Amino acid sequence: MFTFIMEKISLYAIPIIILFIVSYAYFVKKVKVYEVFCEGAKEGFSTAIKIIPFLVAMLVAIGVFRSSGAIDVIERYLNPILQFIGMPGEVLPMAIMRPLSGGGSTGILNDIFITHGPDSMIGRMASVMMGSTETTFYVLAVYFGAVSIRKTRHAVAAGLLADIAGILATVWICNIMFS
Amino acid sequence: MINAIWLGLILIGIVISMFTGNVQAVTDSVISSSKTAVEIAIGLIGIMSFWLGLMKVAEEAGLVKALGRGLRPIMKRLFPEIPEDHPAVGSIVANVAANFFGLGNAATPLGIKAMQELQELNDNKEEASNAMVLFLAINTSSVTLISSSVIAYRAAANSANVTEIIAPTIIATAISTIVAVVSCKVLQKLPTFKRETVEKTDVAVGGDK
Secondary structure (H helix, E strand, O other): OHHHHHHHHHHHHHHHHHHHHHHHHHHHOOOOHHHHHHHHHOHHHHHHHHHHHHHHHHHHHHHHHHHOOHHHHHHHHHHHHHHHHOOOHHHHHHHHHOOOOHHHHHHHHHHHHHHHOOOOHHHHHHHHHHHHOOOHHHHHHHHHHOOOOOEOOOHHHHHHHHHHHHHHHHHHHHHHHOO | OHHHHHHHHHHHHHHHHHHHOOHHHHHHHHHHHHHHHHHHHHHHHHHHHHHHHHHHHHHHOOHHHHHHHHOHHHHHHHOOOOOOOOHHHHHHHHHHHHHHOOOHHHHHHHHHHHHHHHHHHOOOOOEOOHHHHHHHHHHHOOOOOOOHHHHHHHHHOOOOOHHHHHHHHHHHHHHHHHHHHHHHHHHOOOHHHOOOOHHHHHHHOOOOO
C-alpha cells in the first residue's frame, strides 16, 4: 500500500509540479512564462560545464583507487573490526564503495544478490546501505563544482561521519530486524 | 582534508596496483573516468536548463519564497546565516522535497540552484560557507523515503520480499542525516575548518560566529 502510494507520487509529481507552476505564474501572477523560462534556462549550459574540472578530478582519483584492487587489500585489514560491529565481511566492499561511486556500488549490490541472494542477511544489509547513503564524493564534486568552490572546509569530514553513521546504523538495524 | 583524501586515493591506488598487477587497469581507468566525468556534465545540460527555467518562472510567481516560508522555523534553526525571504530557502526546500520523494532527476538541478543562491550570500567565493557545507551534508546523507532503484534491483534478483528494506532504510538514513547536521554544527567551529576570511564573515552575518 505504502509502496503503491509512493509509486503514484513518483509518477505524477513532476507533471503536476510543472502544470501548477506555469499556470499559477501565468493566470494568477501574469508572468510572461515563456520569456522568463528561457531567461532562466540559459544558465543551464554554463552551470553544467563548470562542473567538469571538479568531476574529472574526483572521478579519476576514485577510478584509480577502484581499479587498483585496493578495496580487497583494505578488506583484509578491517576484518577484525567488522566482527566486532557484527557486519559480515561480504558487505564491506559495499560500505567502502558507497561514498565513492554510485555505479560501483550498484555493481557490488547486484554481485551480492547473485552470490548470496537478496533475502540473505548480506543482501539485506547491502540493500539498506545502498538506499540510506549517497555517493558523497560525487555529490560534493557536482554541487561545489557548479559554484567553483575549491576550499571545502569540513564538508568531507561531515559527509564521511554521516556515511559511517549510516553504515553502523544499517548493521545494527538489520541485525535487530532480520535475525 | 579534501586534498589529503584526493592524494590518498591516487597514491594508494597506484602503489597497490604495482603489487596487484592492475597497472594497466589503473591507466585505463584514468582515461575512462575523465571521459565519464565529461559525459555526466554534458548530460546534465538539458535537465539543468529545464529546471533552472522552471524555477525562474516559479520565482517570478513568488512560489519559491512561499515554499521557504512554510518551513521557516526549521530552516532558521538549520541555516541561521540565510536572511529571511531569501530565495535560497525555497530552493533548499525544493531540493530536499525532490530527494525525499525519489525524484533524482529534479533533485540535482534544484540542489545546484540552491548552491548558487548560497554562493551569492558567500563573501569568499572560493571557500564554502557554513550553510553550503550543511546543505551539501544533508544531500550526501540522502534524505529519501523510498530508494526506488534498490527496490528495482531486488525485484530483478527475485527477492521474496522486495519492500522489507524500506523501514530499515528510512531509519538508517534518518540517523545518518542527524549525524550530518550535528557534525556540521560542531566541525564548523573547529580551528582546522575555520573560514579564512573570519573578520569579513563576522560583519556579513552580523556578528554570528
